[in-house]
Amino acid sequence: MAVDPRVVNRAKEHFGKIVEEQLERVERLKQSTEKLDFSKVSPIVIGVIGGDGIGPLITAETQRVLEYLLRDEVKRGKVRFRVIEGLTIENRAARLKAIPDDVLAEIKQCHVTLKGPTHTPEKGDGWPNIESANVAMRKELDLFANVRPTRIPDQGVDWTFFRENTEDLYAVGSQGVNVTDDLAVDFRVITTQGSERIIEAAFAHAKRTGKTKVSIITKANIVKATDGKFLEVAGRIAKNYPGITWDGWYIDIMTAMLINTARRKEFQVMALPNLYGDILTDEAAQIQGGVGTAGSANIGQRYAMFEAIHGTAPRMVKEGRAQYADPSSVARAAAMMLEHIGFADLGKKLHMAIDVCGQYERKVVMTGRNNGATGHQFGDYLMHTVEDPTLESRWNAYVFTQKKS
């Protein structure tokens, strides 16, 4: 049967529009924005967004700990909290917007935000097919670096993933096209500028933290244009970092490497395109103890947003278990936020408290069900631990025992 030229033309037009938009984006990427210097910002405004499902509960627990740690900074006017309502699936669906305009305006009045998970509609779940709020926020605020650490001290695991956060299948993920009933096409976009900034961030982080290796993860043997570009850019940037070695891995073998206990210690800093990063960081989080333990920083030049790496846990909500959700993921994100806005000592304390409470002493154990503690009880535990004078020695004891075993 002959191909209907009208169908082909419709698809071409659609593709043409995407290409135009993306070329315009490249031009915007070429205009660099200056990085915000938090030592000069006062007050630093921290937005708090509860989100959907278990989000409001785990975020409130974290906000409590954060407000406690920052109480002096709030008193002296250096920090201000601002609660942002309206980034709920009900409001987003009613307004048919990934982020309603007034909510976005409020977010932009904050320097950084702590965000609970937000529901991402998918075909057939009853919600209108609006874009993911996460993805929209990353794009709107140009949060190009998704930094996701995985730490298991006793196993020598200390990875930091630099997941590119604005491109790849996510750039045009909601602009795919059903050409006919039988043919669906999505688009994948990778730019030189987008690759440069994430790879540069990974190398700079490695240098700053005394790491010696950066691994670049693609599937450049198959996805030749886009992944090929990412890999080529990496080779170019690596030349500016003579003290750091780099290697390239394919995503499939890398998923195997992460569970290869003999080899995985070799990896330190990893930079990778968006979707591979999405998948690999869930695997890494599971190795660390579950997605409920993993936080994430979404960083741009001007704004930054900190969140859990997991979703809204609709199953827990449906089964009436939301109050047993673990706030550790958002708390981890908050610790990263403290570091980002210039309170490295407070960030360190919170990281240590989460390690001690969640992995070592475990006086309050969360199971996600009613045979374990609630998120609020865990929040109390963190509150008691985070400024306790014995925290550092307890944490050292943990790392020491773990290393011996």
Ligand code: IPM
């Ligand atoms: C993440 C999440 C999001 C993503 C979803 C909720 C849109 O899985 O932050 O990893 O795919 O990026």
Ligand code: MG
């Ligand atoms: Mg994910």
